[in-house]
Amino acid sequence: MAPPNPDLTLYLVTDSSLLPPGTTLPEHVRASINGGVTIVQLREKKLSTAAFISLGKQVHAITKELGVPLLINDRVDVSLAVGCEGVHVGWDDMDCQTARKILGPDAIIGLSVSNKEQLAKALEAGPTYLGVGPVYATPTKPDHNTPLGLDGLQQLLQHIPANLPCCAIGGINAQNAGTVMNASRSKTSPASSLNGLAIVSAIMASPEPAKTCKSLKSLIVPSILYKNPQKVNLTSYLLQMLRNFRENGPPLIHHITNNVSKTLHANVTLAIGASPIMSENESEFQDLARLGNSVSLVLNMGTFLGEEATKDLFINAIKAHNCGNYIVFDPVGAGATESRRNFARTIKEAGATLGNSMIIKGNEGEILTLAGENVSMRGVDGAGANSGRERERELAAIVSKLAKDCRGSTIVMTGPTDIISDGVKTFLLRNGDPIQTMVTGIGCVLSSVIAAILWSSKSFSDKLLATVAAVSFFNLSAELAANTEPRPAGPASWAIRFVDMLSKEPTEDLVRQFRIEEIKV
Numbered sequence: 366m367a368p369p370n371p372d373l374t375l376y377l378v379t380d381s382s383l384l385p386p387g388t389t390l391p392e393h394v395r396a397s398i399n400g401g402v403t404i405v406q407l408r409e410k411k412l413s414t415a416a417f418i419s420l421g422k423q424v425h426a427i428t429k430e431l432g433v434p435l436l437i438n439d440r441v442d443v444s445l446a447v448g449c450e451g452v453h454v455g456w457d458d459m460d461c462q463t464a465r466k467i468l469g470p471d472a473i474i475g476l477s478v479s480n481k482e483q484l485a486k487a488l489e490a491g492p493t494y495l496g497v498g499p500v501y502a503t504p505t506k507p508d509h510n511t512p513l514g515l516d517g518l519q520q521l522l523q524h525i526p527a528n529l530p531c532c533a534i535g536g537i538n539a540q541n542a543g544t545v546m547n548a549s550r551s552k553t554s555p556a557s558s559l560n561g562l563a564i565v566s567a568i569m570a571s572p573e574p575a576k577t578c579k580s581l582k583s584l585i586v587p588s589i590l591y592k593n594p595q596k597v598n599l600t601s602y603l604l605q606m607l608r609n610f611r612e613n614g615p616p617l618i619h620h621i622t623n624n625v626s627k628t629l630h631a632n633v634t635l636a637i638g639a640s641p642i643m644s645e646n647e648s649e650f651q652d653l654a655r656l657g658n659s660v661s662l663v664l665n666m667g668t669f670l671g672e673e674a675t676k677d678l679f680i681n682a683i684k685a686h687n688c689g690n691y692i693v694f695d696p697v698g699a700g701a702t703e704s705r706r707n708f709a710r711t712i713k714e715a716g717a718t719l720g721n722s723m724i725i726k727g728n729e730g731e732i733l734t735l736a737g738e739n740v741s742m743r744g745v746d747g748a749g750a751n752s753g754r755e756r757e758r759e760l761a762a763i764v765s766k767l768a769k770d771c772r773g774s775t776i777v778m779t780g781p782t783d784i785i786s787d788g789v790k791t792f793l794l795r796n797g798d799p800i801q802t803m804v805t806g807i808g809c810v811l812s813s814v815i816a817a818i819l820w821s822s823k824s825f826s827d828k829l830l831a832t833v834a835a836v837s838f839f840n841l842s843a844e845l846a847a848n849t850e851p852r853p854a855g856p857a858s859w860a861i862r863f864v865d866m867l868s869k870e871p872t873e874d875l876v877r878q879f880r881i882e883e884i885k886v
């Protein structure tokens with residue numbers, strides 16, 4: 366029989382003494398699960414055995430109904446009496462092997478680890494998962510061990526095998542959850558990293574547990590998905606990406622773009638539920654960049670007026686939006702002339718100084734030009750179709766290297782297969798339809814969609830997946846507009862249908878049709 370494999374993403378450990386006045390534990394647990402808690406531990410230090418069992422049964426009825434496992438803190442006897450899914454034990458409690466004998470092979474048995482010595486013993490003991498902590502000092506457990514801090518956590522994680530799930534605990538809340546998850550990623554190999562966070566006070570004391578859990582989960586999931594895509598439901602995550610970008614109101618997309626596709630940019634931006642503005646008036650860039658919670662800049666060098674004429678405009682726009690906004694740069698025709706090549710490289714360099722807020726989106730010829738490859742382009746269309754697995758691999762390696770060289774920019778190379786990389790992870794996307802190349806400006810307006818959907822992104826790792834969601838959504842909408850009966854008569858009627866398609870609320874069924882593959886380069 367396969368060992369139990371609990372989802373530790375957002376682990377609620379209870380403490381009724383922290384509940385807001387007038388609330389009950391069972392209802393608080395229910396709301397927390399509705400907000401995204403994936404596993405619950407009943408940790409009630411002051412209850413008699415009888416009261417512990419009675420409360421355990423009440424809470425178990427709810428966790429069972431909502432499909433989430435319930436564990437009991439310390440007490441194997443109470444777990445047996447409640448009939449729940451397992452226990453969490455520490456070093457003063459019953460040992461793991463004995464607990465396993467009593468509870469059986471299907472039980473979830475968690476074990477606490479605070480240092481290297483305990484970890485060495487824990488690896489012998491055969492728990493289902495490890496609770497590693499405390500990360501920070503916490504009044505919730507007055508007898509806690511020395512806090513590990515982020516460095517100590519990373520060091521322990523390096524010695525935890527990839528197949529042993531682990532969560533961090535101790536002093537974790539909405540202010541530091543993303544940092545703890547990201548820190549666990551940065552110095553360790555992806556395999557030996559956190560599967561989630563266990564939290565007591567930040568959830569138990571919240572007057573709005575569902576809302577708190579939802580926002581905690583949005584800080585945790587990106588890192589888990591980034592490291593272990595198989596551990597998270599990719600479909601529901603990408604769907605969330607396509608829906609959440611309007612959470613703080615419609616993002617404002619400031620466009621500096623070519624004359625040919627301005628109207629299409631505006632219509633597509635509106636169709637997906639964002640707000641377009643077209644402005645080349647440098648005196649208002651600072652104000653535009655701060656107009657609301659979520660502002661992005663689309664920079665498209667399609668109708669390029671020459672290096673001197675365009676440089677100040679683009680650089681001043683970048684400077685104005687360098688206040689936490691996303692910038693999507695489309696180096697249109699970068700390989701076509703010497704002057705465009707130089708200019709595109711200047712903007713790419715400027716993006717590399719921005720940390721990770723720039724996305725560079727171009728066709729094969731444009732991206733290869735930025736990567737320093739020798740390409741000859743006839744106009745602003747792509748240099749050629751990438752085809753065949755070998756060619757895909759070659760291009761993926763170039764895209765990934767360019768992303769690394771750009772120090773955090775995400776690179777999107779469009780084509781029959783789209784390639785997206787942040788220099789750490791690289792994805793191949795296979796949705797789309799050849800008709801997309803028959804309407805001018807269609808390639809350009811993908812930037813507007815990316816610029817809007819990026820606002821679902823809350824961390825660096827999320828930015829890549831938000832871009833993957835945006836490009837897949839865009840291309841699948843194109844594909845459906847072309848292939849749904851009755852089929853469009855030609856490119857013009859297809860383009861209208863395409864905009865209609867983009868305006869529909871994305872569904873789970875739509876996301877299931879995304880053809881996404883992660884590729885190792």
Ligand SMILES: Cc1ncc(COP(=O)(O)OP(=O)(O)O)c(N)n1
Pocket residue numbers: 376378406408438439453454455456458475476477478495496497498506532534563
């Ligand atoms: C998920 C998780 N990790 C660690 C602990 C701490 O357990 P323990 O060492 O048994 O300490 P007490 O909870 O008994 O104070 C935990 N409960 N859950």
Ligand SMILES: Cc1nc(C(=O)O)sc1CCOP(=O)(O)O
Pocket residue numbers: 378477478479496497498499500502503504505506509510534535536537563564565566567
């Ligand atoms: C139950 C528990 N175990 C810890 C450990 O280090 O093993 S720290 C802790 C309490 C965590 O509470 P809060 O989320 O309120 O800080």
